[in-house]
Amino acid sequence: MNILLTALGVMALLAIVLGAILGFASVRFRVDADPLVDQIDAILPQTQCGQCGHPGCRPYAEAIASGDADINQCPPGGEDGIRKLAELLGVDFKPFDGEAAEPKPKSVARIDETTCIGCTLCIQACPVDAIVGAAKQMHTVIESECTGCELCLAPCPVDCIRMVPLGTSVETWKWRYPVIPIRTIKA
Amino acid sequence: MRQLYRFHGGIHPPEFKDLSNGTPIAQPPLPARLVVPVSQHLGAPAKPCVAVGEAVLKGQVIAGADGRVSAAVHAPSSGRVVAIANADVAHPSGLPQTCISIETDGLDRWVGKTPLPNWQDADNETVRAFLRDMGVVGQGGAVFPTALKLGVSQLDTLIVNGAECEPFISCDDRLMRERAQEIAKGVMIAGTLTCAAEMLIGVEDNKPEAIAALKAACAGTPIEVVSVPTRYPSGGAKQLIRILTGKEVPHGMRSTDFGVQCFNVGTLYSLKRAIVDGEPVISRVVTLTGELERCGNTEVLLGTPIEHLLAWAGVTARCDGVIVGGPMMGFPLGSRAAGVSKAVNCLIARSDTLLPQRPPAMPCIRCGACADACPAELQPMELYWHAKAREFGPAQEANLFDCIECGACSYVCPSQLPLVDFYKFAKDEIWAAERDKKAADLARARHEFRQFRIERDKAEKAERLAARAATPAAAAAPDAAKADAIRAAMAKAAERKASAAPPPTDDAKRAAIEAAMARAAAKKAEQQDADAPPKPVLDDAKRAAIEAAMARAAARKAEQQSAAALEAEAAPAPAAQPVIDDAKRAAIEAAMARAAAKKAAQQGAAVPETEAAPAPAAKPVIDDAKRAAIEAAMARAAARKAEQQSAAALEAEAAPAPAAKPVIDDAKRAAIEAAMARAAAKKAEQQGAAVPEAEAAPAPAAKPVIDDAKRAAIEAAMARAAAKKAEREAQKGQDPQP
Numbered sequence: 066m067n068i069l070l071t072a073l074g075v076m077a078l079l080a081i082v083l084g085a086i087l088g089f090a091s092v093r094f095r096v097d098a099d100p101l102v103d104q105i106d107a108i109l110p111q112t113q114c115g116q117c118g119h120p121g122c123r124p125y126a127e128a129i130a131s132g133d134a135d136i137n138q139c140p141p142g143g144e145d146g147i148r149k150l151a152e153l154l155g156v157d158f159k160p161f162d163g164e165a166a167e168p169k170p171k172s173v174a175r176i177d178e179t180t181c182i183g184c185t186l187c188i189q190a191c192p193v194d195a196i197v198g199a200a201k202q203m204h205t206v207i208e209s210e211c212t213g214c215e216l217c218l219a220p221c222p223v224d225c226i227r228m229v230p231l232g233t234s235v236e237t238w239k240w241r242y243p244v245i246p247i248r249t250i251k252a
Numbered sequence: 253m254r255q256l257y258r259f260h261g262g263i264h265p266p267e268f269k270d271l272s273n274g275t276p277i278a279q280p281p282l283p284a285r286l287v288v289p290v291s292q293h294l295g296a297p298a299k300p301c302v303a304v305g306e307a308v309l310k311g312q313v314i315a316g317a318d319g320r321v322s323a324a325v326h327a328p329s330s331g332r333v334v335a336i337a338n339a340d341v342a343h344p345s346g347l348p349q350t351c352i353s354i355e356t357d358g359l360d361r362w363v364g365k366t367p368l369p370n371w372q373d374a375d376n377e378t379v380r381a382f383l384r385d386m387g388v389v390g391q392g393g394a395v396f397p398t399a400l401k402l403g404v405s406q407l408d409t410l411i412v413n414g415a416e417c418e419p420f421i422s423c424d425d426r427l428m429r430e431r432a433q434e435i436a437k438g439v440m441i442a443g444t445l446t447c448a449a450e451m452l453i454g455v456e457d458n459k460p461e462a463i464a465a466l467k468a469a470c471a472g473t474p475i476e477v478v479s480v481p482t483r484y485p486s487g488g489a490k491q492l493i494r495i496l497t498g499k500e501v502p503h504g505m506r507s508t509d510f511g512v513q514c515f516n517v518g519t520l521y522s523l524k525r526a527i528v529d530g531e532p533v534i535s536r537v538v539t540l541t542g543e544l545e546r547c548g549n550t551e552v553l554l555g556t557p558i559e560h561l562l563a564w565a566g567v568t569a570r571c572d573g574v575i576v577g578g579p580m581m582g583f584p585l586g587s588r589a590a591g592v593s594k595a596v597n598c599l600i601a602r603s604d605t606l607l608p609q610r611p612p613a614m615p616c617i618r619c620g621a622c623a624d625a626c627p628a629e630l631q632p633m634e635l636y637w638h639a640k641a642r643e644f645g646p647a648q649e650a651n652l653f654d655c656i657e658c659g660a661c662s663y664v665c666p667s668q669l670p671l672v673d674f675y676k677f678a679k680d681e682i683w684a685a686e687r688d689k690k691a692a693d694l695a696r697a698r699h700e701f702r703q704f705r706i707e708r709d710k711a712e713k714a715e716r717l718a719a720r721a722a723t724p725a726a727a728a729a730p731d732a733a734k735a736d737a738i739r740a741a742m743a744k745a746a747e748r749k750a751s752a753a754p755p756p757t758d759d760a761k762r763a764a765i766e767a768a769m770a771r772a773a774a775k776k777a778e779q780q781d782a783d784a785p786p787k788p789v790l791d792d793a794k795r796a797a798i799e800a801a802m803a804r805a806a807a808r809k810a811e812q813q814s815a816a817a818l819e820a821e822a823a824p825a826p827a828a829q830p831v832i833d834d835a836k837r838a839a840i841e842a843a844m845a846r847a848a849a850k851k852a853a854q855q856g857a858a859v860p861e862t863e864a865a866p867a868p869a870a871k872p873v874i875d876d877a878k879r880a881a882i883e884a885a886m887a888r889a890a891a892r893k894a895e896q897q898s899a900a901a902l903e904a905e906a907a908p909a910p911a912a913k914p915v916i917d918d919a920k921r922a923a924i925e926a927a928m929a930r931a932a933a934k935k936a937e938q939q940g941a942a943v944p945e946a947e948a949a950p951a952p953a954a955k956p957v958i959d960d961a962k963r964a965a966i967e968a969a970m971a972r973a974a975a976k977k978a979e980r981e982a983q984k985g986q987d988p989q990p
């Protein structure tokens with residue numbers, strides 16, 4: 066009987082102590098944001114273009130994390146992006162939908178400064194503040210900050226913005242994948 | 253006798269050095285044109301500081317160092333700058349890069365030479381800045397700015413790299429044989445600058461003449477010339493350090509962490525020329541070898557087109573391509589028009605007999621020969637598998653970036669796999685991913701800041717509104733500060749929002765009519781403005797541009813609508829019945845407005861003092877201007893609100909009405925309102941197209957269509973005439989000014 070009581074007492078004590086530790090830990094080491102969202106957000110290309118149907122990359126990351134969105138909605142991320150997301154989330158790779166926008170070569174917006182009327186609409190549309198200018202003053206795009214999201218094209222009343230593909234320079238050139246040519250050998 | 257160490261691996265390829273090392277360094281004729289790349293070094297490309305058409309002298313700076321990791325570029329000969337543009341360069345990509353093209357005048361006139369005679373007394377910083385501006389960079393192949401490498405002090409060992417281990421190349425060999433004195437001087441300078449305890453020159457034992465010449469030159473100095481066994485790649489910096497000192501530089505560390513720094517002999521030669529003789533780096537020794545009639549070494553001016561050198565050396569018929577660098581680490585040249593840069597040490601005219609084509613690659617048989625040959629003690633087959641499968645993470649973990657791309661593994665591979673190509677591919681992919689990641693981080697930071705800014709502005713606005721609501725008296729002071737005015741405007745807009753909730757249809761009509769009238773008034777006002785002093789001209793130009801834009805947009809919209817909805821085609825016409833008419837008028841107006849804008853702009857350019865004008869309602873009528881601006885803001889807000897409502901309730905779409913309410917005789921305000929009303933009308937038009945039954949609504953003059961149409965047409969004609977007159981007068985007003 067005594068042993069039984071002791072055992073019960075020890076178990077109860079353990080439960081209280083461990084419960085207290087867990088309770089403290091859940092308060093002290095609480096994680097506010099979903100770390101998965103950050104991880105997904107780190108993979109997304111941050112063009113903030115909205116082609117996925119979400120108002121920016123982070124909302125899309127949140128949608129993926131909560132299971133509301135598929136991983137194949139981000140054309141600027143390309144298939145590499147889908148692959149990385151699939152790896153992170155432990156799901157299968159999924160190609161782009163048939164009707165989804167095609168991934169395009171990286172380009173930046175350029176404003177035709179002779180046509181620009183200084184309406185500031187593109188400045189308001191730019192998600193990364195890459196357009197400088199003021200009302201009734203000429204606007205211009207900071208090329209190094211432009212993500213190529215094309216959000217400035219639609220609001221322009223005079224259609225003076227166009228996308229210029231960046232192309233490759235000596236600095237961004239990449240050694241191509243070595244292809245070993247197959248030769249036919251006469252029998 | 254110094255104790256030497258052995259590095260892991262290495263190979264003994266056939267040398268072919270006697271093709272070119274028998275004759276002294278020659279001087280090819282001056283080319284007619286020099287194509288000097290601005291990026292001949294690691295780091296930021298130099299910034300061109302000459303203009304096209306400018307005459308330059310030999311040794312004059314034509315592009316200045318840009319930032320810390322950079323080096324200046326100098327004119328290799330005197331002449332005239334004929335182009336600063338993209339041109340072919342000697343790069344594996346074959347892509348063009350910014351080059352400064354100089355047409356030589358054949359005189360080879362020097363700019364004043366500026367040596368640094370008191371370099372011993374000058375502090376390290378001064379000497380390094382001097383070297384950077386003299387364009388001294390590493391000539392062993394990596395073209396790293398030498399100034400940065402001299403930033404260390406208290407070296408245990410300064411190693412001078414004269415190994416020149418790659419086959420075919422003999423430029424360092426000839427340089428050491430013929431200019432050993434100057435190299436020794438350069439070594440002494442570098443040793444003094446880095447306070448080196450010992451100075452070693454490592455030379456492979458297949459160059460006995462060079463060793464003898466250096467030994468003679470270094471007699472009586474603390475420099476020691478060491479003969480090292482011939483084994484490729486003993487000329488790699490880490491490998492030579494290992495041979496001479498026994499120190500192995502581990503992954504992720506630099507040789508300077510172990511008190512060792514390595515310089516190429518050519519670099520120290522150019523360093524001596526810069527400091528003692530005041531000559532910037534404008535030439536280098538290049539080996540011309542292979543299928544040439546005259547193989548040998550030449551002192552080539554930088555920027556000399558490679559085709560000029562080959563023509564001088566005489567290419568034989570067997571040659572089927574040019575390799576820049578050696579056969580192990582070099583790359584095939586894309587365009588022979590490319591100029592020689594500081595990195596080009598050798599040009600091989602190749603042929604299949606000289607360098608046989610690589611047999612077709614076979615699968616890896618996991619023999620491990622590559623691992624035995626690897627001087628960096630990597631597992632090349634592992635790197636190959638990862639790179640082939642595009643698994644860049646594991647490749648990096650297998651120390652991909654320790655690979656020096658020497659090509660020993662490819663050389664020994666029994667399956668003839670192009671291993672180094674795979675490593676280069678993987679490295680470039682990793683660098684590209686790194687660049688993308690940086691760009692994404694920047695975009696994320698900027699986007700987050702933008703979100704934060706928008707939120708903050710909203711909060712501040714709300715705060716101001718609350719403060720405004722607390723003190724309604726402030727609204728009565730239109731002459732007060734601008735902030736007050738804006739607040740007032742917002743408050744009024746808010747009031748109107750409330751009142752405009754059930755907007756009567758009559759209002760819409762009235763608004764439209766008033767808008768039309770206002771437009772006419774605006775044109776008249778323009779005329780008056782034109783009579784007034786030239787100030788408002790630029791203003792007019794801008795307004796004209798805006799109107800043009802709006803008109804163009806209207807035309808486009810009208811066109812779209814007419815194509816889409818045939819039966820609804822009457823709807824979009826605000827003043828005249830047929831859509832096409834409207835579109836045309838809009839187009840014509842646009843054209844006129846554009847012309848006016850251009851004229852005004854020209855005048856504006858001629859009379860710079862008018863540039864203060866763009867403030868729409870300049871100084872003389874501040875009160876009016878402010879009021880107008882306020883009204884404009886209010887009207888805009890109201891219009892937007894109304895639009896939203898009209899989407900919900902169709903008959904409510906005539907919202908622009910509130911804008912017309914206030915009775916004002918100010919011409920400017922009228923003009924602004926007119927523009928806004930037009931915009932609103934256009935928006936309404938859009939809606940009208942969507943909902944055919946609402947088609948009458950956007951028509952400014954409502955039911956009596958024909959009457960209204962006529963009147964509108966007349967008005968338009970009148971307005972156009974008025975505008976033309978105004979323009980003419982404006983021009984007249986401008987003319988006396990210039």
